[in-house]
Amino acid sequence: MLRAKTRWQLAAYDNELAELIARECGLAPLVAKLLAIRGIDSPQRAKEFLQAGPELFHDPFALYGMESSVYRIRQAIERKEPICIYGDYDADGVSSTSLMVHLMRRMGAVFDYYIPNRFTEGYGLHKEAMSQIHERGFKLIITVDTGISAVEQVDFAKQLGLDVIVTDHHEPPEVIPEAFAVINPKQPACTYPFDMLAGVGVAFKLAHALLEEPPLDLVDLAALGTIADLVPLVDENRILARLGLQRLNHTRNPGLQALIKVSGLADAEKLTAGHVGFALGPRLNAGGRLETAEAAVKLLTTEDGQEAEEAAQQLDELNRERQELVQKMTDEAISMALEKYPLDENRVLVVAKEGWNVGVVGIVASRLVEKFYRPTIVLGIDPEKGTAKGSARSIAGFDMYEALTACKEWLPHYGGHTMAAGMTLPVDNLEAFRKQLNKLAFEWLTDEDLIPLTKVDVALEMPEITLETAEQLELLAPFGMGNPTPLVLVNDVEASGMRTIGRDDTHLKCSLVKDACQIDAIGFNWAHIVSQVTPKARYQVLGEMSVNEWNGNRKPQITIRDIAVPHRQIFDWRGCRDKLDKWRNLQESSETLTIMFRQESYEELFPVAALGGSTDSLLYLSPNHAANPAARSNVILYDLPKTRSDLAGAVAYLERAERIYCLFGDPxxxxxxxxxxxxxxxxxxxxxxxxxxxxxxxxxDAMARRLKLKRDVLEGMLAVFAELDFITMEEEAIRLNAQAAKRPLDSSRLYMEWKEESELVTELLLSSYDSLVTHFQQQVAATTA
Incomplete structure (x- = not known):
């Protein structure tokens, strides 16, 4: 057996609907099923999803607050009133700000932008910033990706004589700022048909309304923020991402060209959402995380190639620093969680420390969720202010924003979404905050919720994995939140040609085989399972289907994401010459039990195990042993049993094992x-x-040579004769008892034990692998029947 890393949940779908979509749209059955799973309920909607063109954009004036916002902005432009774009320092905020900069330039506005410093000001609108903006002569502020919670700050700006237009996409609080206008598809008064836009998506809709047509030349910026902010890639987000990636692959924006180059993607055949999420987005975020967002905005708005290259290089260097910092903080946070917050007592992890950079706490929180699969909050403590500031990341089943709202008595400032949020609170409130969050988690989360969940689209038979189907899957791209890369499950397959590849042999390459079908498979960072599976294991493989092109040949391929062997595995290591080394390697696991039938083996291994403090993992099945089965996933049979009774005594342990290692048969x-x-x-x-x-x-010795027997075999035979009284064993000699009564060999206990041991050798040591497996299966079945 090999356990999967996560629990798999197979999606349900309407098969009749899938067949209708496949027929009407000319799609492969798998692609039609995936569309049905993604909520596409008609062939027409399927066509719209696949085409995702600009003609499907919703009317921007359907957004509450849009009409008055357009009126006020046009008025300001006509009057040459200075406009301030107030942004945020993450990738979404930077993209939103940059898109508005390009828009204001095009419209001939008098404008500038302002992005708060994460470290000295923090997220959102600030009164000090409002004062500075007023003193500089601005009359109108347009926020992007921020402002929905800034009730006091907007009131303060109004008192200064500033008009504020809030454009945001975060969850609105109970009280919304009384700004000149608020554009947020999530606000209660808004009936816009799609409420999951990113901040840059809302900014794009404002540009759409002001220009009276979608600004398709800015759609690459909209795609950057949309993908990086992890909003669902459906409806308008899918259109923005799809069109934006098309433009990004041929961009003439000097900043984007420089960013693609420093990210090592200049030679990429095709830029995808994955490239944005894991390469471009992190570099845009790096400036705001470690310094300011100035370099990122400059990069995306400059028209000077040299300036763009310098900004891109600066962001790349900051990103490397960010990576090192994240690793250091992650190691510290993991150690703190293990030492102070046992998982059985903490269903939410809240870790805080002085000196932790608040610019990367969100990334560290994500790393802890990956490791522990618990909702996690990571905070940096400012000892001078006595405050803790941080970010939260959650898991399915635990609405982080709702949880923070339930703890708002300890949180002067917080905001975010179901799966991610940010907050600031007094250090003195930390313990009460932690306890209340865990109280909620124990009420909301079951034990099963704390096992990582992987949603599987469909189970396939091998003949369904074709080149045509793999090619059609590309029609569903771009993939991301809300439209994940399809995961398919293939059951009961063997793996042939399994080998490790890569510079450090960390990856796995093999072919999945069933009946007459064979599909190539690759598993990145899956090389470790090679030592955990037997040659004839039958697998359940969860993976992504794609097209692999090599030397002009195109074939379907499965990229392994998870893998399981649902049956007990028996490892045939009989007679290996590195027996002790193999035993030591297996012994490192706390889930390993070593069974010995011979005292000399126990005496050999006990001192070695004692050095590692693991003697409780040794079990000598002596004749008088009373079975007390230990639930260990790995069982090593270190030597051969002498009797069937000995072997039967081990079955109680074998039936609980997931893997049985046959190390007996010393060469x-x-x-x-x-x-x-x-x-x-x-x-x-x-x-x-x-x-x-x-x-x-x-x-x-001479007698043994004459009879062509080994000396120890001869001595064994003499012992049998002595037991039968055929000979007398004297100190110096052996004498025949000529008058001894005839007795059958079977009446000798020594002979029968020897014969039984010999039969076990044939069955366990000299048999084929298939016979060995069958033997153990029969033993377990007979004992448990």
Missing amino acids: DLGLERISCPGREQFKLVYQFFMQVPLVQRIHL
């Missing part, structure tokens, strides 16, 4: 001694004594 073991001689060989020895009734012990 230096004398099989001739274990192999019981036949009756004819016993007859020859007896005939020898009939000819030589008295044999001196010093002549036993």
Whole structure:
């Protein structure tokens, strides 16, 4: 057995609807099923989803507050009133600000932008900033990606004589700022048909309304913020991402060209949402996380190639610093969680420390969620202010924004979404905050909720994995939140040609085989399972289907995302020469039990195990042993049992094992001694004594040579004869008892034990692998029946 990393949840879908979509749209059955799973309920909607063109944009004036906002902005432009764009320092905020900069330039506005410093000001609108903006002569402020919670700050701006237009996409609080206008598809008064736009998506809609047509030349900026902010890539977000990626692949924006170059993507065949999420977005975020967002905005708005390259290089260097900082903080946060907050007592992890950079706490929180699969909050403590500021990341089943709202008595400032949020609170409130969050988590989350969940689209038979289907899957791109890369499940397959690849042999390459079908598969960072599976294991493989092109050949391929072996595995390591080394490697796991049937083996391993403090993982099945099965996933059979009764005593442990390692059969073991001689060989020895009734012990070697027997085999046969009273064993000699009564060999206990041991050798050591597996299956079945 090999357990999957996560629990798999197979999606349900309407098969009749999928068949209708496939027929009406000319799609492969798999693609039609995936559309149905994604909520597409008609062939017409399927066509719209696949085409995702600009003609499907909603009317921007359907957004509450849009009409008055357009009126006021046009008025300001006509009057040459200075306009301030007030943004945010993350990738969405930077993209939003940059899009508005390009828009204001085009419209001939008098404008500038302002982005608060994460470290000295923090997120959102600030009264000090409002005062500065007023003093500089601005009359109108347009916020992007921020402002929905800034009730006091907007009131203060109004008192100064500033008009404020809030454009935002975050969850609105109970009280919304009394601004000149508020554009947020989530606000209660808004009936816009799509409420999951990113901040840059809202800014794009404002530009759409002001220009009276979608600003398609700015759609690459909209795609950057939309993908980086992890909003669902459906409806208008899908249109923005799809059109934006198309433009990004041919961009003439000097800043984007420089960013693509420093990210190592200049030679990429095609830029995807993955490239934005894992390469471009992090670099745009890096400035705001470590310094200011100035370099990122400059990069996306400059028309000077040299300035763009310098800004891109600066962001790339900051991103490397960010990566090192994140790793250091992650290591510290993991250690703190393990030492102070046991997982059985903490269903939400809240870790805080002085000196932690608040610019990267969100990334660290994500890393802890990946490791512990618990909702996590990571905070940096400012000892001078006595405050803790941080970010939260959640898991399915735990609405972080709702949880923070339930704890608002300890939170002067917070905001965010279901899966991510930010907050600031007094250090003195931390413990009460932690306790209340955990109280909620124990009420809201079940034990199963704390096992990572992977949503699987469909289970496929191997013949369904074709090149045509793999090619059609690209029609569903771009993939991301709300439109994840399709995950398919193939069951009961074997893996042939399994090998490790890559510079450090960390990746896995093989072919999945079932009946007459064979599909190539690759698993990045899956090389570790090679030592955990047997050659004839049958797998359940969860993966992504794609097209692999090599030397002009195009074939379907599965990229492994998770893998399981649902049956007990038996590892055939019989007779290996590195037996002790293999045992040591397996012994490192706390889930390993070593069973020995022979005292000499126990005496050999006990001192070694004692050095590692793991003697409780050794089990010597002595004849008087009372079975007390331990639930261990790995069981090592270190040596051969002497009797079937001995083997039966081990079955209670084997039936609970997921993996059985057969390490018995030492290559230096004398099989001739274990192999019981036949009756004819016993007859020859007896005939020898009939000819030589008295044999001196010093002549036993010569006797063995004459009879063509090993010395220890001969001694075993003599012991049997002595038990039957055929011979007398004297100190110096062995004498034939000529008058001894005839007795069958079967009446000798020693002979029967020897014979039984010999049969076990044949069944366990000299058999084929298939016979060995069958033998253990029968043993377990017979005992548990």
